[in-house]
Amino acid sequence: MENSLLLKSIEIRRSLLKTIYNANMGHTGSSLSNVDILVTLFYQVMSYKVKDPTWEERDRFILSKGHGVESYYCILADLGYFPEKELDTFCQFKTRLIGHPNNKVPGVEVNTGALGHGLPIAVGMALAAKLDKKGYRVFVVMGDGEQAEGSIWEGAMAASHYKLDNLIGIIDRNRLQITGNTEDIMSLEPFKEKWQSFGWKVIEVNGHDIDELLKVFNSTPKKKDKPTIIIANTIKGKGVSFMENKAAWHHKVPDKKQLEKALLELSSQEGDLGE
Numbered sequence: 709m710e711n712s713l714l715l716k717s718i719e720i721r722r723s724l725l726k727t728i729y730n731a732n733m734g735h736t737g738s739s740l741s742n743v744d745i746l747v748t749l750f751y752q753v754m755s756y757k758v759k760d761p762t763w764e765e766r767d768r769f770i771l772s773k774g775h776g777v778e779s780y781y782c783i784l785a786d787l788g789y790f791p792e793k794e795l796d797t798f799c800q801f802k803t804r805l806i807g808h809p810n811n812k813v814p815g816v817e818v819n820t821g822a823l824g825h826g827l828p829i830a831v832g833m834a835l836a837a838k839l840d841k842k843g844y845r846v847f848v849v850m851g852d853g854e855q856a857e858g859s860i861w862e863g864a865m866a867a868s869h870y871k872l873d874n875l876i877g878i879i880d881r882n883r884l885q886i887t888g889n890t891e892d893i894m895s896l897e898p899f900k901e902k903w904q905s906f907g908w909k910v911i912e913v914n915g916h917d918i919d920e921l922l923k924v925f926n927s928t929p930k931k932k933d934k935p936t937i938i939i940a941n942t943i944k945g946k947g948v949s950f951m952e953n954k955a956a957w958h959h960k961v962p963d964k965k966q967l968e969k970a971l972l973e974l975s976s977q978e979g980d981l982g983e
C-alpha cells in the first residue's frame with residue numbers, strides 16, 4: 709500500500725475543505741471525489757517541472773470537470789507552483805484562483821468549467837505530440853455526468869481515428885451529478901461497451917485505490933494505437949462520512965461545525981494509517 713500517497717490524499721482533502729470553508733464557495737463533493745486520482749497522477753505518475761511549468765516534454769493534465777478544482781489548486785500549491793497562502797484568496801475578488809481551472813495559474817494548461825471541452829482539447833494535444841514526435845502523455849479527468857455532452861463523443865471518435873495511444877482519459881464515475889443519479893438524469897450504461905465501440909481500450913478500477921490506480925497509470929498505453937479510458941469508480945464526497953454519496957454536497961459549503969467534524973474524521977483516518 710502506498711502509505712505516503714494515502715497520507716497525501718488526506719492532507720489534500722483537509723486543505724480543500726478549509727479552502728472551500730474560507731471562501732464560503734466551492735464544489736465540496738466533486739473535489740473530494742477526484743482527490744485520489746489527482747494525487748496518484750501528480751505525486752507518482754506524471755513528468756513535469758514545477759520551476760518550468762511550460763517545459764516542452766511535460767505530461768499534460770486537464771481537469772475537464774473543472775468545477776472540482778479545489779483539490780487541483782491545493783495540489784499545485786503543495787507542489788510549489790504558487791504559495792500555499794494564496795489558497796486563502798480562492799474565489800475572492802481579483803484572485804487568479806477562480807472557481808474553475810484558470811490558465812493564469814502555473815500548472816494549469818487550459819481553462820475548463822464548461823463541461824465537455826477537456827477531452828477534445830486533450831485530443832489536439834495528443835495529436836500534436838504525435839506530429840512533433842514527442843513522448844509526453846496527455847491525461848484528462850472527466851465527470852460521469854459530463855458524459856452527457858456531445859463533444860465528448862466527437863473527441864472520443866477523433867482520438868481513435870488518430871490512434872492516440874498517448875491519450876489517457878479518466879472518468880470520475882461517482883454516479884452522481886448536480887441534482888441526482890446519472891442513471892436517472894441521462895443514463896450511461898452499458899458504459900464500458902460504449903467506449904469500446906468508439907475504439908478505446910477500457911479499464912475499470914476503484915478510483916480510491918491508489919495501488920490499483922498506480923498500476924494502471926504506469927502501464928498505459930496498454931494497447932498500441934488505441935487511446936485508453938479508465939473508468940474510475942468513486943464516491944462523491946469521499947473521505948467525509950456525512951458528505952459521501954449525497955448529491956446535495958455537489959456545491960454545498962460546510963459550516964464551522966461540519967468542517968470541524970470533517971477534519972476530525974480525516975485525522976482519525978490518518979491515525980489509522982499509523983501516523
Ligand SMILES: Cc1ncc(C[n+]2csc(CCOP(=O)(O)OP(=O)(O)O)c2C)c(N)n1
Pocket residue numbers: 737738741773775776821822823824850851852853854855857880882884885886944958
Ligand atoms: C456545458 C455545461 N453544462 C452544464 C454545466 C453545469 N454543471 C456543472 S457541474 C455539473 C454536473 C457534473 O456532474 P459530473 O460530471 O458527474 O461531475 P461530479 O459529479 O464529479 O461533480 C453540471 C451539469 C456546466 N458546467 N457546463
